[in-house]
Amino acid sequence: MSYEIVCGLEIHAELSTATKIWCGCENAFGGEPNTRCCPVCTGLPGALPVLNRRVVEFAVKAGLAMHCEIAPRSVMARKNYFYPDMPKAYQISQFEKPMCIGGYVDVETSQGPRRIRITRIHIEEDAGKLLHDAYGTGTLVDLNRCGVPLIEIVGEPDLRSSEETKNYMEAVREILEAIAVSDVKMQEGSMRADVNVSIRPVGETALGTRTEMKNLNSFRAVQRAVDAEAKRQEALLAAGKKVVQETRQWDDNRGESRGMRGKEDAQDYRYFPEPDLLPILVTPEDVARIAAELPELPAARRARYVGTLGIAPADAELLTRSRAEAGMFEDVLAQGVGVRAAVTWMVVELFGRLNTTGRSAADLPFGGADLGRLVALVEAAKVNPGSARRILAELMEKGGEPGRLAESMGLMAVSDAGGLSVAIATALAQNATALADYRSGSAKAFGFLMGQAMKAAGGRADPKLLSAALREALDGAGNGEA
Numbered sequence: 001m002s003y004e005i006v007c008g009l010e011i012h013a014e015l016s017t018a019t020k021i022w023c024g025c026e027n028a029f030g031g032e033p034n035t036r037c038c039p040v041c042t043g044l045p046g047a048l049p050v051l052n053r054r055v056v057e058f059a060v061k062a063g064l065a066m067h068c069e070i071a072p073r074s075v076m077a078r079k080n081y082f083y084p085d086m087p088k089a090y091q092i093s094q095f096e097k098p099m100c101i102g103g104y105v106d107v108e109t110s111q112g113p114r115r116i117r118i119t120r121i122h123i124e125e126d127a128g129k130l131l132h133d134a135y136g137t138g139t140l141v142d143l144n145r146c147g148v149p150l151i152e153i154v155g156e157p158d159l160r161s162s163e164e165t166k167n168y169m170e171a172v173r174e175i176l177e178a179i180a181v182s183d184v185k186m187q188e189g190s191m192r193a194d195v196n197v198s199i200r201p202v203g204e205t206a207l208g209t210r211t212e213m214k215n216l217n218s219f220r221a222v223q224r225a226v227d228a229e230a231k232r233q234e235a236l237l238a239a240g241k242k243v244v245q246e247t248r249q250w251d252d253n254r255g256e257s258r259g260m261r262g263k264e265d266a267q268d269y270r271y272f273p274e275p276d277l278l279p280i281l282v283t284p285e286d287v288a289r290i291a292a293e294l295p296e297l298p299a300a301r302r303a304r305y306v307g308t309l310g311i312a313p314a315d316a317e318l319l320t321r322s323r324a325e326a327g328m329f330e331d332v333l334a335q336g337v338g339v340r341a342a343v344t345w346m347v348v349e350l351f352g353r354l355n356t357t358g359r360s361a362a363d364l365p366f367g368g369a370d371l372g373r374l375v376a377l378v379e380a381a382k383v384n385p386g387s388a389r390r391i392l393a394e395l396m397e398k399g400g401e402p403g404r405l406a407e408s409m410g411l412m413a414v415s416d417a418g419g420l421s422v423a424i425a426t427a428l429a430q431n432a433t434a435l436a437d438y439r440s441g442s443a444k445a446f447g448f449l450m451g452q453a454m455k456a457a458g459g460r461a462d463p464k465l466l467s468a469a470l471r472e473a474l475d476g477a478g479n480g481e482a
């Protein structure tokens with residue numbers, strides 16, 4: 001019998017607000033353990049939470065970017081559980097009345113585009129961290145992460161393969177990055193996913209029993225976990241056994257999961273409306289204002305690059321990978337340079353160098369406008385491509401203004417007739433043999449003389465102008481002698 005995978009994700013993303021969700025503590029990764037917390041975020045008795053307005057704005061932004069309906073009134077709820085990472089023994093989340101309802105994310109897959117439905121997006125607080133085996137055999141508790149604002153994006157079980165699951169998660173990450181509500185650093189846990197997996201015979205419409213793997217924090221782990229879990233369930237069914245609904249722990253090093261505990265139901269958490277917080281009201285004006293602030297989303301931008309600007313899909317993909325890279329490309333174009341040249345300098349020259357040095361566009365000491373000015377210098381033949389590459393290398397080290405760098409590095413192109421003819425005269429005078437070869441019809445000799453003339457111009461001549469001037473000098477001289 002052949003089975004199909006049915007998968008749904010619950011994605012947690014930490015919001016990159018300056019302060020935490022209920023208090024004024026700094027919202028930042030790391031720090032000395034238990035230094036970024038106060039009585040409110042650690043939930044000491046009597047402490048009262050006050051909702052951070054930015055959290056609501058960020059959540060609405062995420063909801064709009066994923067085509068959700070924004071609830072005019074949503075309610076915080078207590079989710080009760082005991083675990084040492086949450087001293088107050090409950091997490092403040094949302095339950096019956098979440099902030100964003102419905103919605104979808106369009107995902108590219110090898111089978112074509114797919115629309116993955118979103119059930120809801122709600123806001124909640126993050127918990128602290130338990131450090132196992134960090135000190136002797138005990139477990140240490142770091143509460144710095146308590147009260148870090150989260151959104152949970154609950155997706156419908158619409159995913160049908162591990163590839164689709166991974167691509168969906170990438171699409172969500174890309175959107176959250178583009179709208180700047182989360183730093184989406186998976187290695188720091190800013191974005192992580194709980195993965196629900198079941199299988200069913202192809203053609204069956206009812207859902208099979210699902211298992212859940214929590215807190216996967218890389219695309220690779222998600223893809224491998226889905227495949228391994230589907231395989232495990234298939235083996236169970238083939239052996240005439242049943243899949244048990246449970247939470248399983250994925251071990252990415254071993255490439256396998258193990259059962260942890262029976263899956264909790266909502267009723268196990270004894271949810272009730274949070275008595276210390278008022279309902280959250282979002283007006284249509286709020287929604288309209290936040291909608292107006294939304295930037296062009298990556299998928300729309302890619303479509304525009306391909307459809308309107310005529311950029312190859314693979315290049316459009318690279319140019320829209322991150323907010324920093326897409327913004328940089330827009331700034332290059334804003335300098336009025338040609339699209340083709342702008343793409344080449346971004347993708348081949350800049351990304352090529354970033355790849356080999358392992359750096360990212362976000363922390364370069366220069367911006368897209370600078371790169372655009374450099375491209376404009378090349379287009380105007382004021383700097384030749386070879387010199388421009390040297391200027392780009394300098395920009396990447398220290399930043400600066402391309403025109404001034406060209407001057408100070410002595411790289412302004414030799415493009416005046418006088419400068420070119422001096423270089424050509426020097427080359428011809430020093431290479432009599434090549435000159436004779438050219439006269440006797442050797443095409444190769446022209447290339448050699450061109451190289452010599454470029455050398456004589458200190459590598460700074462505009463190749464097109466130099467080539468034309470050399471051609472004229474040779475043919476002119478040849479005619480004169482004949």
Ligand SMILES: [Zn+2]
Pocket residue numbers: 020023024025036037038039040041042147
């Ligand atoms: Zn605090």
